[in-house]
Amino acid sequence: MWPNAAEASRKYTEACMLGSLASLPFIPFASAPTPVEEMTRLRAALGGGPRLLVKRDDAIGFAFGGNKVRKIRFVAADALAQGADTLITSGGVQSNHARVTAAAAAKLGLHCVLVVNGAPPDPPGANALLDRLLGAEMRYVSAREDRAPAMDAAAAALRRVGRHPYVIPIGASTPLGAAAFVHALTELIEQIDPPDVIVHATSSGGTQAGLIAGCALAGVGTRVLGVSADEPAADLERTIRGILSGVAPLLGFEPGRFDGAAVEVDDSFVGRGYGISTTESRAAIELCARTEALFLDPTYTAKAMAGLSAHIRRGTFKPDETVLFWHTGGQVGLFA
Numbered sequence: 001m002w003p004n005a006a007e008a009s010r011k012y013t014e015a016c017m018l019g020s021l022a023s024l025p026f027i028p029f030a031s032a033p034t035p036v037e038e039m040t041r042l043r044a045a046l047g048g049g050p051r052l053l054v055k056r057d058d059a060i061g062f063a064f065g066g067n068k069v070r071k072i073r074f075v076a077a078d079a080l081a082q083g084a085d086t087l088i089t090s091g092g093v094q095s096n097h098a099r100v101t102a103a104a105a106a107k108l109g110l111h112c113v114l115v116v117n118g119a120p121p122d123p124p125g126a127n128a129l130l131d132r133l134l135g136a137e138m139r140y141v142s143a144r145e146d147r148a149p150a151m152d153a154a155a156a157a158l159r160r161v162g163r164h165p166y167v168i169p170i171g172a173s174t175p176l177g178a179a180a181f182v183h184a185l186t187e188l189i190e191q192i193d194p195p196d197v198i199v200h201a202t203s204s205g206g207t208q209a210g211l212i213a214g215c216a217l218a219g220v221g222t223r224v225l226g227v228s229a230d231e232p233a234a235d236l237e238r239t240i241r242g243i244l245s246g247v248a249p250l251l252g253f254e255p256g257r258f259d260g261a262a263v264e265v266d267d268s269f270v271g272r273g274y275g276i277s278t279t280e281s282r283a284a285i286e287l288c289a290r291t292e293a294l295f296l297d298p299t300y301t302a303k304a305m306a307g308l309s310a311h312i313r314r315g316t317f318k319p320d321e322t323v324l325f326w327h328t329g330g331q332v333g334l335f336a
């Protein structure tokens with residue numbers, strides 16, 4: 001348990017953080033907090049090791065949930081504050097972020113343009129089906145690097161006819177999107193003592209930047225280990241540091257506030273690339289379903305769990321440590 005002084009300091013830090021976060025507009029698309037659960041059967045199946053917990057952002061009750069709902073609560077509120085009538089974003093054909101953006105737009109009565117790379121799926125399934133049901137206008141481009149120019153062109157065309165588009169960069173991994181995970185970290189430490197390690201899937205970096213900033217501001221020594229779904233570790237670490245330098249002023253701190261924070265990305269579970277399953281990720285999906293009735297997605301959380309399982313089997317974590325798997329959702333992708 002926390003000694004009283006540390007507890008008081010923790011509460012003070014949280015209050016300050018929440019104070020600055022509270023000044024950011026926020027749309028409560030689904031009620032918080034998400035559950036934290038023990039994974040005793042998974043722990044036993046992995047041969048023991050640290051205490052294993054899971055933070056169930058897969059269970060967020062809006063548009064099939066996931067980490068992108070946390071981000072869109074802040075980002076869509078900013079769009080409304082700026083008078084937007086259209087949300088524009090991009091991703092792959094099966095993007096969770098695109099689905100959640102389309103859902104937010106539908107709920108708020110806004111138009112949504114999704115620029116996705118890949119061929120139009122016929123018939124559409126999983127996230128692509130939900131995008132269509134949500135009424136998003138789909139624009140297909142052939143390559144990832146075509147997405148940003150296509151979003152800018154769509155926004156310019158709308159502005160020319162008097163509309164007010166709001167462009168959300170890939171994954172909503174802006175400082176504002178990351179702030180949602182500072183908020184999420186404060187939610188977690190109101191639920192449980194800070195874990196020794198948080199393991200989660202990382203890709204565009206906003207989730208990890210927010211968790212790192214949250215831990216630094218709360219003064220907790222929790223290690224945040226992101227398991228990459230695609231990007232090389234060095235590139236992603238650079239991206240995360242860039243987001244962190246924007247999160248600091250957004251929350252009222254000097255830009256270098258998080259310069260000393262550790263940014264840990266493990267890119268050794270990507271396999272042959274983004275969205276391509278590995279033997280370990282397929283095994284992780286089955287193991288979590290059969291031990292915890294927990295559904296992982298093939299692109300992000302299965303690779304993160306493959307990483308977590310491998311680290312546990314190798315004995316990377318001490319038996320007296322608590323490791324929390326932050327389930328970032330995406331399970332719609334199981335039906336792609």
Ligand SMILES: Cc1ncc(COP(=O)(O)O)c(C=O)c1O
Nearest residue numbers: 203204205206207300328329330
């Ligand atoms: C299910 C899921 N988990 C994790 C991530 C990675 O989050 P971030 O882009 O904030 O790094 C994503 C991003 O697309 C996702 O959809």
